[in-house]
Amino acid sequence: MCGLGKTGKMHAWEDEGIAPDIQTIGKALGAGFIPLSGVLANQKIFDVLANGSGTLVHGHTFQAHPTACAAAVAVQKIIKRDNVLDNVRLMGNILEAELRREIGGLPYVGDIHGRGLFWAVEFMQDTAKMIPFDPAYQFSNRIIAVARDLGLNILGNLGKTGEIDVELVIICPPYIINANEVKTVVALLKQAVTQVSQQFASEHSPANGVA
Template sequence: MPTDPFVANSHILHRSFHATPSEIVAGEGIYFYLQNGQKVIDASCGPSVACLGHSQPEIADAISSHLHQNIAYVYSGSPYTNRATEELANILLADKPGGLSKAIFVNSGSEATDAALKLAVQYWHERGQPQRTKFIARKQSYHGNTIGALCVSGHESRREFYQDFMSSNVLFVDPCYAYRMKGGQESDEGFVRRLARQFEDEILRLGPANVAGFIAETVSGTTLGCLPAVPGYFTAIRAICDRYDVLLILDEIMCGMGKTGTMHAWEQEGIRGPDIQTIGKALGAGCVPLSGVLLHQKIFDALSAGSGGLAHGHTFQAHPLACAAATAVQKIIRRDNLLENVTNKGNKLECLLRQEIGPLPFVGDIRGRGLFWAVEFVVDKESKASFPRELQLSNKIVENALKTGLNILGNLGHTGTYYVDHVIICPPYIVTARELEQIVSLLKAAIIETNQHLLTNF
């Protein structure tokens, strides 16, 4: 395909070279406005980021107030702290959810993954077990796009160019993808036992004394499309990690901070919590670049009893302005009981998707939690056969939806054995029932429009 003239002349290296990007000129509530005057419903919050919608005056005031009344920058490697950073950490961890008691704030989800992996390795050094350097991750997972984060991501197309950089100490087991991987006569319990056995066998094959941690998305995001684990899966995983003293690292960068109806997605899994957790995206609602790593008290205790410090850091780690903005975000979520709205409107969204979208041709599965949902498309509902990758079905649906004023998120490339054609719907926490009806109506129209061109071929 030829390079788009605008992209060719722009001094920004855009991620796609083949189409002119539309310019967003304003935003309000769950909507944003394009330069051509089009009003668009942001039903995906970008990649599940802008959880409070657009143009939040309170957050703008918090940012302005901080810049006028407080310090602009504090280096995390200096002997100083600041009120904004301490306040955000206190809001998140005052109740020590699941034993999580300390936070590291960085800029992106990828940085958070890198920090979590390094923290796990340092923990084992402090414990006198430096040989624990092996990590187990899941196929068709995604934990970030830096080299370190890609090493534990089972995203084949994003890893492809960088195979020579990929670490040899990361091994992959199957995801909990019941829709395609559970046997016809297999119960959820049997499926969990099979996956748990595979995980435990991998630990035993590597030698438990060599395994540092297991990393997984609590609810898989863009690679498998808002995929929750079947009941009992994380209970079994947590028990195996405890049995062999392996750290459980849960990635909630996309699915956490209220997206599934509880502040942490793992709270719905019946486990005590992870040893290390990554958060991001909804943490700062897109107003600032911010992510974080939350760690269990036992991790801090080991570092405190050992070297007495963190062997990791960034120039912009725990940036005061970013933390001040995120503090305002988190206060709004709590004050306005938005997690209750996520649960209630999530139930409404699920019903609408199952009633209006489920019966359509080529719709194979509808899954998610809270306001974090995906629709997976298949050629045939019984065989669950995927569409050819080159067809880029989900991207066509995204394009047709945008023509009618609906912004949703589509498939992000080939991730592994299963080609998962899906679209993600995760509107802001402030969405109303009427807006959900409009979102699903526009989505339905986009799917039907796209299907009309496919019915002659399939």
């Protein structure tokens, strides 16, 4: 999910100082125009195969599909031609700053982490004591629903903070987003988080007999 440009580099591992021997790629490879995935291998792996049997018995019905491959090649050419990853890095910096400034201080907001244009915001019922929400309440799903009504599509998931399960939402806008659009995304997210947080606080106030 975080490869082929989302973090500001073509491969997320480039920022980690490592290089895999074998890598699977997909999702963003064709920019969503058509389903496509692939496998990359380095020279070491290639040499083992070449100096061994010399063959790799591996085939699927839609392997090397001409239309899918053409879409992928076109996408990669545009990314290079238009310096798209420069925009991912620049807008990613703005997105991080906006998230930390506008979302970071809100009730129930825990860690905010990510890179480039791929960020997550975690939520906990008690951030000081690291107490997660009851999954039955579906706190993050409620945020997603409100955000959708506001015109913002975000993803939801469950993650780990140490050994603790946490709910989170994922923000991963298009690579060509601009600064004003980034600020709109964060403003809408803030509105959704605030609305759900206020509803939760109201439903769980001592006046309602719920802690």
